[in-house]
Amino acid sequence: MKTVRIRYCLFLCLLAQTVSMNTSAQSTKKPVRVGVVGLVHSHVNWILNRAKQTGDPTIEVVGIAEPNREVAERYMKQHGLPMSLVYPTVEEMLDKTRPDAVTAFNEISNHLNVVKVCAPRGVHVMVEKPLAVSIDQARQMEALAKKHNIHLLTNYETTWYGSNHKAHRMAVQEGAIGPIRRIVVHDGHDGPAQMNKEFVAWLTDPVTNGAGALFDFGCYGANLATWLLKGEKPRTVSAFTLQIKPDVYPKVDDDATIILEYPKTQVVIQASWNWPFSRKDMEVYGETGYVFTLDGTRMRIRLKGDKAEQTTEAAKTDAPVTDPFDYLAQVVRGETKSVDDLSSLKVNMIVMEILDAARRSAQSGGKPIALK
Structure with missing residues (x-):
């Protein structure tokens, strides 16, 4: 009995020492x-x-x-x-x-x-x-x-939305809705015209921004879709743009629809400077259910066997990090790896292939562009 007590005391001492060392390391870590x-x-x-x-x-x-x-x-x-x-x-x-x-x-x-x-x-x-x-x-x-x-x-x-990470966990990691068959993403607002003049000047210039709403908000859907589909490239990219307010945005599009075709999945990205309200939401449909993200927290879900749709909320902790600068610090310190996540170079190179093809497709009147 005495031996057991001695071992237990030694265990507590070692545990206290470990906690103290970890706390000390955290407190001395430089920004x-x-x-x-x-x-x-x-x-x-x-x-x-x-x-x-x-x-x-x-x-x-x-x-x-x-x-x-x-x-x-x-x-x-x-x-x-x-x-x-x-x-x-x-x-x-x-x-x-x-x-x-x-x-x-x-x-x-x-x-x-x-x-x-x-x-x-x-x-x-x-x-x-x-x-x-x-x-x-x-x-x-x-x-x-x-x-x-x-x-x-x-x-x-949208990388820091708990709802997007919860949707990814359900659809990709847990397979709760079956194989993904369709993704629809809506992003935009009523237009940047009233924002800071130095921001609007380059945002509405095809040279400095690449396009109008097509790039400004189309990139969100391309990013999320690439992440949800595990880095798979679409076979073709088609895009259609409108210039609803040419007097306000004379050089660029202000409304865009991008369609990504995969072997068994279709992605529709709707990007606009003409929504009546700001929005960043997504619908992910699988063979047996669906999960919708309405904003950073609110969600709608229906799974196989459910008699009705369920509403739920994601927590901030559903996202691995809730702030881009905390994430940047972790990457620089080597505390996390950016390989195939939403911020990674690997995913965003595919996003750029999609956007580049979308711009060419829109210029051709919507002709599908094949990706190599």
Whole structure:
């Protein structure tokens, strides 16, 4: 009996020591140093809100590269941040602040330039969706990332929706609705015309954004579908675009439908700047049931044997990480792998193939484009 008590005491001592060591390691872990490239994307408020948090254990915003001083002064004033954070060029910001990673909130067409500057310095990059304006630019970015062994991630708002991860778990990991046969994704709002002028200027230009709603919101559905279908490429891509408000958006489409054909599955992506309300929702149909995501939490589900549809809510914990910058920190620290998830380069290269083919299809009047 005495021997058992001694062993138990030793076990408790070892357990306490392990917990103490883990707690100590967590408390001494330094925040990942992050630079911000560009302030012309409205999503930049996301990270600037984090920059205001002193003592953030996860990330520290050490510098911001923005050549437009008027824009920089407006954002720094809005968020209560010092202008000393701002540098006129990416190169100067990198050289003087030495970040571990950068987040790009500039024009999509300039994502390639960010990688050209950061990759040789060993600085990891997370860009706002989509990855690039063309498959050619995306391939150059991919080559640079692989050559210099950096992480190249793409951030989507919908990546952090607990509902999407719960739908993925049910449909893909658990097979609760049977083989997926159809996915329908709706994304968009009533248009960007009333947003910040510097954002609207490049968002409505086919050179700097790649297209209009076709790229701006079509990328969400391409990303989710590729993830749900385990990285499978569609056999063909067809797309149809409209210019409902040519007086407001004279250079680009403002409404798009993309159809992806797989051997036994069809994906319909509806992207628009003309929805009466903002929406980011998805319908996933299987052979024996379906799961709908209505927003970040609310869901509708009907499985085989159910007499009626059920409503449910996903929790924030259904997503493995609820914030892109926490995720970026984990990737940089090697605490998680980005191989085939929503942010990964592998998935987003397929997204770019889809978007590139969709643009060509729309230009041809909807002719199906085969992917190699």
